[in-house]
Amino acid sequence: MEELGERKEKILNAIIKHYLETGEPVGSRVISKIADLSLSSATIRNEMADLEELGYIIQPHTSAGRVPSDKGYRFYVDHLIETKNQEVAEIKDLMIEKTEKMEKVLKQVVKILANDTQYATMISAPSVRGNRLKFVQLSAVDENQILSVVVMDGNVVKNKIIPVDDALDNETMLKLNMLLNTTLNGLTVSEINLGLITKLKEQAGIHEDIIAQVLNTVAETISDDDLEIYTSGATNIFKYPELSDSQNASELISAFEEKQALKEFIEETQSEDGEDTGIQVYIGNEAPVQTMKDCSVVTATYELGDGMKGTIGIIGPKRMDYEKVMDNLKNLKSQLDNALRGDSDK
């Protein structure tokens, strides 16, 4: 399955390239014209028959040209793409100015990417699971409400208003704050175990319910935002006829709205062991989500150290411009790696 012979490779390459551009089944004549091997259409036909037998291309019907199969695409991205690595896409890095809110950066990134590629895009906020607590603060907003603020590594800030029955005096407040900070500081969420919690509650005395609530906030910080996903350009799907019959389009766009499917996808991506580049390509049925069986998805995982990972994904038709997309992602990935990390230190 590996060795095709140079000529067959060239032909397969030409077929796919041409199909990527036109989206129409490509016949033997065209190939004999555009490919610079000077062969007649008849010869090409023979080779194409072979390629079809081997499963790399498919004939939609008897009297049509050939179309790449999933296997064909796979071979293309694995062997045939020459990564002209340096013509990096022009994601303006001006955008990543110390926009203090990560949320904003991500929203921008995903928008720019969608605009640049003309495909549908998604990005997941870095998971804070395994992230460390940096700072906890309780403050009395008024007699009946306490504001609890939790800052995690990477400056993820969460807050919650806790209702209380009686006002707490200033001193208790200070004591609680001290207690929380000294006990929890530097811990990851998974390290906050039952023993610690009981100990905390003990020391808090009569205010243990407040402690419970604060811990709750911490827990929410994780579970809640773990699935924060931003999307853009979902409607680009309409640009590709093979995806835009209303059945298909509806399901796809719905998936973008619900984000459930995207979440599954991202979890899959991150569990799978990233290659050297951290870029992965899912063609058709390779996607872990049924909805996307007619698409291809290219994902990249970016990191912020400390195991904080996020995923960028581009969803398009199978005949998407893999080269451009992969270059784009590779480039963006490194920018994100740097920019966000830099931001979180500053």
Added chain:
Amino acid sequence: MEELGERKEKILNAIIKHYLETGEPVGSRVISKIADLSLSSATIRNEMADLEELGYIIQPHTSAGRVPSDKGYRFYVDHLIETKNQEVAEIKDLMIEKTEKMEKVLKQVVKILANDTQYATMISAPSVRGNRLKFVQLSAVDENQILSVVVMDGNVVKNKIIPVDDALDNETMLKLNMLLNTTLNGLTVSEINLGLITKLKEQAGIHEDIIAQVLNTVAETISDDDLEIYTSGATNIFKYPELSDSQNASELISAFEEKQALKEFIEETQSEDGEDTGIQVYIGNEAPVQTMKDCSVVTATYELGDGMKGTIGIIGPKRMDYEKVMDNLKNLKSQLDNALRGDSDK
């Protein structure tokens, strides 16, 4: 234009009712059958010819039945709908349990509504413009970062990390907190004028840059989230053939993605003087946004007192079930009015 005569009204009503159900042009025979005025199709035809001349109905082509025009729909919602006021829709109010985050409530509401009506829905978070400051707190996260938290009336919490060059000692921190709280507490954003700012900066002495940043956070609180809009069920559009040709669908769904159009819509809604009920109906071209010229939009404005207003909107085909939708909204509106307000006090 006002007086149609009872018979014409009845006929118009029958036409629209029937069209709402079927979505097909309705002919004279059907009307003569279903309407309980016992008239022959021929008579109906005469009346229909009149109605067409008056602009209430339209003939898609010569040998087809009639379809309501925008004017027809307008007349329908204004005069013909009998608001069976009490059969309120069953939005389960269990959902509005003191979910402390308004964001969550809104996301839920919009989802339930979309699901219930099978139309596309949107909801805007209550504008905090004109909202009062309740509490400000600065805390040192570490040597180089200060966390600024601002709580507004209605428990809207905003935060921002402010980078500083040198650590501030505890005492200064306390002083600044005191200063900010005493000066700003209870003010609306518009009340924080230049004079006040200068006074603040003076008193802060060398730390005036921090004050500036905090004020910035306050400003952001308003400008930023003023346009927070949640949507759901955008793909319901595909359920209505007259909207789902890919040109149209693409634009519409895109509008939902971008939210820009929705924002304009909501601004328009809120500026327009709400009737008695606060419910408004935009039919076709009445909509302030060109994209929605083939839709109808029903909006309701809910309030939290203090001029905090938000808007709920339902976007569907012109032949949407106005009755159901308006009932739904009316009901929901009051629930929101109560629930969120109740929440903000608790």
Added chain:
DNA sequence: ATTAGCACTCAACCAAAACGAGTGCTAACA
């Protein structure tokens, strides 16, 4: 004022025909 009747219109549907891009195969060629 209402209605039955009738001629007329026109989108929608369907089947047959024409088209043409592309193939597989065979036979000739280098």
Added chain:
DNA sequence: TGTTAGCACTCGTTTTGGTTGAGTGCTAAT
């Protein structure tokens, strides 16, 4: 033995033209 020209064949697409039927407007009778 690999390549190519030629040709019959296939089959989706497009075109054409005829039929159908829902619905109308008008007229004449009630």
